[in-house]
Amino acid sequence: MATEKKSVKAINFNLGKQELDLLTRLCNGVAVSGDEQEVRQIVLEEVKGLADEVTTDALGNVLVTKRGTAPNRLRVMLSGHMDEVGVMVVKDSEDGTYEFRIVGGIDPRQLVGKPVQIGRDHKPGVIGAKAIHMTTPEERKVAIPVEQLRIDLGPGAKVAIGDRGTFATKLAVLGPSLRSKALDDRLGVFNLIQLLKHAPANVDLFLAFTVQEELGLRGAKVAAFSFDPQIGIALDSTPANDLPAFDADEENARYNTHLGAGPAIYLMDGATIGDRRLVNWLSESADAAGIPWQYRQPGTGGTDAGAIHKTRAGVPSVSISVPQRYLHSAAGIVRKQDLINTFKLIHTALSRLDPSILNS
């Protein structure tokens, strides 16, 4: 998409050992919606000493303020959600197996046969199913309903009703890619932390590490009320449905995003119509710095921007996502370069943000 001559120099940013170590801790941490304390702890440690103010609000959002130094600074809220999709234990079958329900959105077909970790001490288990030897061809044609699945922890390993859990995947670097659970939205959390470490001087940053996004943008709603910002930006991750179409002769018209094509800027999703001034500001910033970018195809779904833009008397808002294959499963895939370019885009755009944008 870049047509404009490079006129802005983007920040020199890469995924070195320190960054990869932080990503690993964030992604391997467990924070199923409603119990985000483990990731919150990592965030609180990382932001220590870097911010002007750090508070944890009533719902568990971490609210970080970092003021710039230039005159005429806009109040910009950026959010990345700490929570992830997962499961909750609802019944103890007294034989080491547990009935459970899904927290957030997971395709039940993604659950079968997956190693999981349950409770705050990450008790290892598996969501099992009958072996192929014991199933009929008819049984194999239908997805097993969640109500019929069990988490098998083995006798003696007790967890309580209400305990949460998630996939037991650990982050791995696969050549140019990262493979992990919960990249949605630890990548957003990661980018917020990086932004604090490389804070532009021309804006006041209001960084919201939010809770309960996967249950309906709940944390962001109250975080935005507290911050009362002039501009809202949600940092998230969105599906890359960029595999070939079912019919190879047919163009894939519903890719959502493509892996490797850069950060995805939102025009419209189910919760927000992106403010066109901000959409253009982001795309022009990317072009000016020679950063690849793509539009996220308009569609359904929602990000924290859906809550932010409706706050108080209204907040012009937009979202940026890192494209990801296999979202909300045990193992998503993102390109390292997309993550790097997403951070570069946010940093570059904020560094050239002028208050006059709100008058246009």
Next chain:
Amino acid sequence: MKTEKTQKNDDLMSLIQTLVETPGPSGQEHRIRETIKEMVTGLADEIRTDALGNLLCRMGSKQANGKRIMVSAHIDEIGLMVIHVDDNGFARFIPVGGINPLTCLGGRVIFMNGARGVIGAERLEPNTMPKLENLFIDTGATSAADCPVKIGDVCGFDRPMLDLGKRISAKSMDDRIAAVIAIMAMRELAALPAAKRGPNEVWFVFSTQEEVGIRGATTAAYGVDPELGFAIDVTLTGDTPRAYKRPMALGKGACIKVRDSSFIADTRVVDWMINEAKSLGIPYQMEVLDAGGTDGRAIQMTRAGVPAGCISLACRYVHSPSEMVDKDDLNACIKLTAGLVSKEVKL
């Protein structure tokens, strides 16, 4: 020589035509907002545009016995947004607001950049309903390269207004006809001598993004912080062949909303509206709606809560390119709106 009555009708038709034919789907209200802003400049004491693009127009200042009243008419319309242009130049789209695939077939659209197109469909099996993903916009392009639209471009339906004598048909009566009601009520209010305009501070809000979830009115209501408010919108009728059974009908007067599926009107507000209609001799009907929602909900739920209601105009074929309303009902809604806000209110 035109009679005064004919001239008045022509002026009103011209106002309606301008408003219904100006494209402005949700999120793309800049043009219709500027059009309305020009019309109300000189009528309002204060005009401002908020962060979500709502146009907020104040008339009068609150006196000791007055109230701050919000009257909301949404200026967005349903439309389509391009999600992909294929190699042959066909544009795939998603709906902006509630779109029925059946009313798309054979339809024409106009984009905000002026490009026009028609809606075509993939091969459909006999007796099957098309889905929106089976449809596409053909702009006359021969390839993606010469297609005048791209991902993110937005269009509304393209259909001229039709004056049918007693009734009028057009696209986007929902809710441009409410903007007409609000503008006409503002004119009536402005035409009154200052002493007769009442003690209220009235905020006429031309709101955005209603069709995607009552978003504009949510932030507008917070900004206005009203003590009382109502929406103006269209409502569904039950007066066509084999329609759903509904009490509302064209020609029976302004509809006073009791409830819809997102909102129960404050009973004091309902009584206030009924009493005003009775005292002015305005024909009215009660609206009990099994579906839908209006800006009234946003007003009611803002901050610590606000008594709120809704005046509706009965409308056939809502969300089709040929919605239909009745001229007498329209005048009843204008009179009722102007009457309500120009007097001291005691709930």
